[in-house]
Amino acid sequence: MLAIEALDDVTRVVMSTRTTRAIGYSVSAYLVRGVLVDLGFAAVGREVAAYLDHAQPRGVILTHHHEDHAGNVELAVRGGLPLAASDATLAALRAAPPLDTYRRITWGTPPRLVSAVRPFVCDALCLVPAPGHSHDHHVVWDAERETLFGGDLFLGIKVRIAHEGEDPRRLVASLRAAAALHPRRLFDAHRGLVRDPVDALLAKAEWMEETMHAIEARIHRGWSDRAITRDVLGREPLEHHVSRGKLSKINFVRAVRAGIHR
Numbered sequence: 001m002l003a004i005e006a007l008d009d010v011t012r013v014v015m016s017t018r019t020t021r022a023i024g025y026s027v028s029a030y031l032v033r034g035v036l037v038d039l040g041f042a043a044v045g046r047e048v049a050a051y052l053d054h055a056q057p058r059g060v061i062l063t064h065h066h067e068d069h070a071g072n073v074e075l076a077v078r079g080g081l082p083l084a085a086s087d088a089t090l091a092a093l094r095a096a097p098p099l100d101t102y103r104r105i106t107w108g109t110p111p112r113l114v115s116a117v118r119p120f121v122c123d124a125l126c127l128v129p130a131p132g133h134s135h136d137h138h139v140v141w142d143a144e145r146e147t148l149f150g151g152d153l154f155l156g157i158k159v160r161i162a163h164e165g166e167d168p169r170r171l172v173a174s175l176r177a178a179a180a181l182h183p184r185r186l187f188d189a190h191r192g193l194v195r196d197p198v199d200a201l202l203a204k205a206e207w208m209e210e211t212m213h214a215i216e217a218r219i220h221r222g223w224s225d226r227a228i229t230r231d232v233l234g235r236e237p238l239e240h241h242v243s244r245g246k247l248s249k250i251n252f253v254r255a256v257r258a259g260i261h262r
C-alpha cells in the first residue's frame with residue numbers, strides 16, 4: 001500500500017504491506033524538486049512502478065543500499081530513470097548477497113541491480129556521507145531550502161536495537177555533522193517529519209554517547225555482552241526473536257566492543 005501525503009513542497013510516499021504494518025513498520029520515499037529520494041521495498045514493487053509512471057520523477061537518489069530503501073532500484077533503472085547513489089551503495093546493490101529469511105518475509109526479495117545506471121546529477125540536492133547506520137549511508141541535503149532527507153540517520157532518539165554492521169561511533173559523528181548543517185526540516189525515512197531537527201539530532205548523539213560510555217565501563221570491568229545488554233539496554237524486544245537476533249540490543253553492545261578493539 002502506498003499512502004501519499006503532501007507536506008508543502010515535499011510529497012511523502014509512505015509504503016507498507018499487511019506484514020510490515022503487523023510489526024509496526026513502514027518506510028517513506030520523498031518526492032522533492034521532481035526527484036524521488038529512495039525507492040521503497042520489493043513487496044510494493046508493482047505499486048512503486050505505477051507511482052513512477054504517474055509522478056514521472058526526473059531522477060532518483062538513494063540514501064543507502066538497504067532493501068527497504070533500494071528494493072526497487074532495478075525496476076527504476078531498467079525503466080530509464082537516472083540515478084544518483086554513492087559508489088559503495090551501487091557496489092552493494094550489484095553484489096546483493098542473499099537476505100535473511102525475516103528480511104525477505106518483511107520486505108520481499110529485491111531483484112539485484114544488473115542494468116546499466118544512467119547517472120543523475122542532482123543540482124539543488126546533494127548526497128552527503130553520513131555513515132554509521134550502514135557503511136554506505138548518505139543523507140540528501142537541500143541547502144537552499146535548509147531541508148535534510150535523513151534516510152535512516154535518525155529513526156528516533158533512544159534506539160536501543162542495532163543490526164549487524166552498525167557502527168555507533170561513526171553514527172554519532174554523522175548525527176553531529178548533520179546537526180551542523182542547521183536543517184530547518186528533517187524528513188526521516190521511517191518517522192516522517194521530525195520536529196526541531198537540530199535538537200533531535202543532538203539529543204540522539206548525546207544519548208548514544210552516554211549509552212556507549214556506560215557499555216564501555218562494563219566492558220572494562222569484564223562483563224559479558226549479555227549482562228551488559230540486560231543492565232544498560234534492558235530486555236530484548238520482539239524484533240530480536242522475529243529476526244533471530246539479527247536486529248537486537250546485544251548487537252549495540254557488540255558494536256561498542258568491536259570499536260574498542262578496532
Ligand SMILES: [Zn+2]
Binds near residue numbers: 133134
Ligand atoms: Zn537502513
